[in-house]
Amino acid sequence: MSQTLRPWRYARRLITAALTITVMAGTAGWTVAHEEQPVTGPPPGTDAWLADHSLPGPGRELPDPATASPVAIARFFGRLTDVQQRALAIRHPQVVGNLDGAPLALRYEANARALRAERNKERAADPHSPLAARYSALLAPGRQILAFDPRGRGQVAEVYGDLAAARRTAVIVPGSDIDLAAFDRSHDPYGTPAGMATSLRAAMAEEAPGTRTAVVAWVGYTTPVGLGTDAATSRLAKAGAPRLDRFLAGLSVTTAATADAPPTVFCHSYGSVVCGLAASAMDRTRVSDLVALGSPGMRANSADGLHTGARVWAARDSTDWIRRVTGYDFMGLGHGEDPTDPSFGARVVSADRAHGHTGYFAPGTDSLRNFARIALGDFGAVRCAHDDGPTDCRHGLV
Template sequence: MSLLRAATRRGKRTLIAAVCAVTIAAGTGGWAAGSAQTAVTGPPPGAAAWRADHSLGVPLPDPATAQPARVARFFAALTGAQRHLLAARHPLTVGNLGGAPIALRYEANSRALAAERDRQLARASDPAGTLQDHQAARKAAARCAGLLAPGRQILAFDPRGRGQIAEVHGDLTAARRTAVVVPGSDIDLATFDRAKDPYGTPTGMARALRGRMAADAPGTRTAVIAWAGYTTPVGLGPDAATGRLAEAGAPRLTRFLSGLAADRIPAPALLCHSYGSVVCGLAAPHLGRTLRDLVVFGSPGMRVDSAAALHTGARVWAARNATDWIGNVPNVELFGLGHGEDPTDPAFGARRVSAVRADGHTGYLAPGTDSLRNFAAIALGRYAAVS
């Protein structure tokens, strides 16, 4: 009887989703093609020049195919001068190459950001450009300059498309407990650390989480990575309702975490917000031991029916507060629309995390919330303290 009731409930939700999809499409004359994003995939710009570089007398590991463990062995066999030479010649490649030494990636990405800043400044004064071109270029140059500020540790940078980036908060190579934050829609180079709604940005979430971890465990060395390494949806258009961009982003997340493992960084807790949980759900079966805990919050679904279907050895946690509008989205997948079951539903099988004091869709890591306290406890491995 319980199985029949569950099937009936799923059938009702499927019907609701179908009605919603048809209503939206009819009301807008179909999905607006202009809102679709082109996913950035593959190795960063400069990969061809890297492959063609024979200055060291040995082939350089292919950034598209070489496993991070092989990359780590390659760099371990080089002298310090050889490593710095490669970072200077190929900053975009080295800066995004999983398995390359962490400090060398910081150095390479500083070079890449400086080059992009200078390129944008040149565009800002190009007489062939329009006023709008000049304004956009000045803003892009200012963003790069901000990321070059002393103390910032940029672990990945790709200027293609809307821009992708990853930043480390804390001493990653010395950390005993680590976490990676994966954001949802509307995040790119321009919004990575915006002042408006800061706890809805990767930078704001990562800073708040590490601050709470440091306060709760002052004797534990910690680091949190804000990872905006995939093309996110813009707004609530078709990209947010389908898994297309998540399917492109999941391999990038998998490779990024494999790179951390190759550099002997402790397996992190992965915190996935909103559409980011769709990315994490698709990546989960491929993460193996590179992951310790998987936390989703404000999730529209993970494109699976249960936590067991994620095929991960990590602990799976889920949180959603009562004021989060995502709770009004039907949790089904139909004709490619929707992302499946609600991870906070007891039937899904995730460990429920309290988020009573969080406000709205982007308030889960705001200071003073029980969700921030709980996420910090998970990242620290203090599971008994999670409410």
């Protein structure tokens, strides 16, 4: 970067930071009143799970969801019969459904049980409960719910495709305003985790018709609501990063045998802050590629500063408003360097024909086509945002 551009960049950062602080100060009452409390810790029902001593024989205590690794969880279930596994899922659906490392089909079954129980509870309190309707929608035939937690605004993860048999997989990590109610809303579909995942899998099938693929839409953390201090700080991302790390560790245990490569993780908006904080644990055995799109920053000043073994990509369309709030970290506000800036060192891909902050997965966009090719490992077909030597998005690929 030239010496003439550097002062302007710093000035822009200071101006943006000052404007953000002014906005936050002017809405302090609103943001404090609506501050989100992150859901953390083990799943609901853990106390009853730990108190269950029904398995016969010594040393058959149930693993602690708070401390047992996904590898240990997988090893534990591997020692059980199918009957014993199902019995645990029946007695403790909320725990089994959220145990990273547990068999995938067992988690689907457990989460269906947990959803039915929550739906019945809601209906008993209010026959016309909107929440009961949301639970019913998630219970529709063919849906594969990999995680479900009714606490707070609700968290959910859904699988599209046969995850157990997929050769190529991807994980979507969404940003602000996403929760159980917004997971698959009908308006702005490509701004929802369900819409993103469905569109990405369709694009992967178009690019490689014979390849078995699966996409996971993961809403496993408490997202910010609106444009308050939660969105401008990393508090919720710090609470969500360990949950993402554990989820990806669980996938590496349950899918590695059939996959050609570890998953590609797509991090949208505030989700890229979560990914940035979790990135240091993302070695090549857990995540192959990390893609930040519509990102306000990743809590790092460079791709190297993420300390990840994954390849780092970035995309932003020219109409995305997020460009106005990237590139600074001042008094705890902001999330660091813009990942699409050449100085960051990510491989920047074209997002032509994408529109706004939630249009990256819309059919017909360069961004969706590029994302599908990255997830498939077809790097030579990726269209770069720049094709001029060191800023070429394929430069240095290994």
